[in-house]
Structures are given as C-alpha cells and as structure tokens.
Amino acid sequence: MEPSPANELGIPECLFRARRLDLSLDTCSRPKAPIEAQRQETLAALKPLAASAPDIRVIDAFEVFCGRVLCKPYAPARL
Structure with a gap:
C-alpha cells in the first residue's frame, strides 16, 4: 500500500481536538503539494x-x- 498522506499533528489527536473544541475538521487538513512531493521517494522504491x-x-x-x-x-x- 502506498503511503497515505502524513500529518505531523497526529491524525486521531487532531480530529479529537477539533471535535472537542467545536472546530472545523478541516483544521486537520494539509496542502496537497508538499505531501505529494514527500511521497515520491517511497513510490520510487515501491x-x-x-x-x-x-x-x-x-x-x-x-x-x-x-x-x-x-x-x-x-x-x-463518515465522521
């Protein structure tokens, strides 16, 4: 399986925090471009x-x- 998008905040923690503080879940989203670039090395090996x-x-x-x-x-x- 290819690497899923990384999230330096910790996905479960970020989603929990957003829900707890009544924030948009989009506060846990990240820009696609740097994530796309980051996964290229792994894909090159896989x-x-x-x-x-x-x-x-x-x-x-x-x-x-x-x-x-x-x-x-x-x-x-689903959320």
Whole structure:
C-alpha cells in the first residue's frame, strides 16, 4: 500500500481536538503539494519492487484522501 498522506499533528489527536473544541475538521487538513512531493521517494522504491514480482501490488489510495488542493485525514461522509 502506498503511503497515505502524513500529518505531523497526529491524525486521531487532531480530529479529537477539533471535535472537542467545536472546530472545523478541516483544521486537520494539509496542502496537497508538499505531501505529494514527500511521497515520491517511497513510490520510487515501491513501484520497481511491485513490478519485479507478480504477487506484489501497489495500491494507491492517495486520491481518496486528497482533493485538488488539500489532503483531509477523514472521509467527510463518515465522521
């Protein structure tokens, strides 16, 4: 599985804090561009590994968390 978007705040802690303080959950979101750049090194290592063995697959869930501009650490319909 590809790396999911990182969040230096700690996702559960950030979401809990936002809920507790009645803040928007979007306070836990991060800009997409730096996260996208950060994951490129990991992808560069994973893709050749997956290509070398038929039983290894790389699953890209990045777009599930990230829109055009922001990466959200939650699925809006589920919280």
